[in-house]
Amino acid sequence: MEMAMITVAMLACMQLKHFLADYVLQPAWIIYSKGDFRMIGGYVHAALHAFGTIPALMIAGTGLVRVIILVFAEFVVHYLIDYTKAVLSQRSRADATTRAFWAMHGADQLMHQLTYVALILAAVA
Numbered sequence: 843m844e845m846a847m848i849t850v851a852m853l854a855c856m857q858l859k860h861f862l863a864d865y866v867l868q869p870a871w872i873i874y875s876k877g878d879f880r881m882i883g884g885y886v887h888a889a890l891h892a893f894g895t896i897p898a899l900m901i902a903g904t905g906l907v908r909v910i911i912l913v914f915a916e917f918v919v920h921y922l923i924d925y926t927k928a929v930l931s932q933r934s935r936a937d938a939t940t941r942a943f944w945a946m947h948g949a950d951q952l953m954h955q956l957t958y959v960a961l962i963l964a965a966v967a
Contacts, residue, residue, distance in 0.1 A: 859894035877928030
């Protein structure tokens with residue numbers, strides 16, 4: 843498969859994973875524990891994202907050592923992005939009717955998408 847097709851397939855795989863992990867497979871106990879290092883929900887959520895990236899990395903034929911490194915990197919980065927958003931959201935007390943809420947949500951999603959770009963580049967490099 844040519845590189846452009848591999849890249850598009852990887853991105854599509856990561857988009858599907860992101861939708862499932864962030865919107866379908868995220869119960870309240872995970873959502874409400876993301877802003878606390880002592881609670882397991884944020885770690886479970888980040889792990890779901892990290893392990894969900896493995897099929898995308900396999901599309902590129904990424905070697906095992908690189909897969910392990912990239913999965914671990916995604917786990918850490920995803921956790922920290924979500925933790926930061928949760929803390930900022932708690933401090934701002936913004937709800938879904940405010941511009942601040944949607945700006946934070948959009949920034950969170952942008953950071954995740956940029957992480958996927960970095961993961962793809964690292965996988966195909």
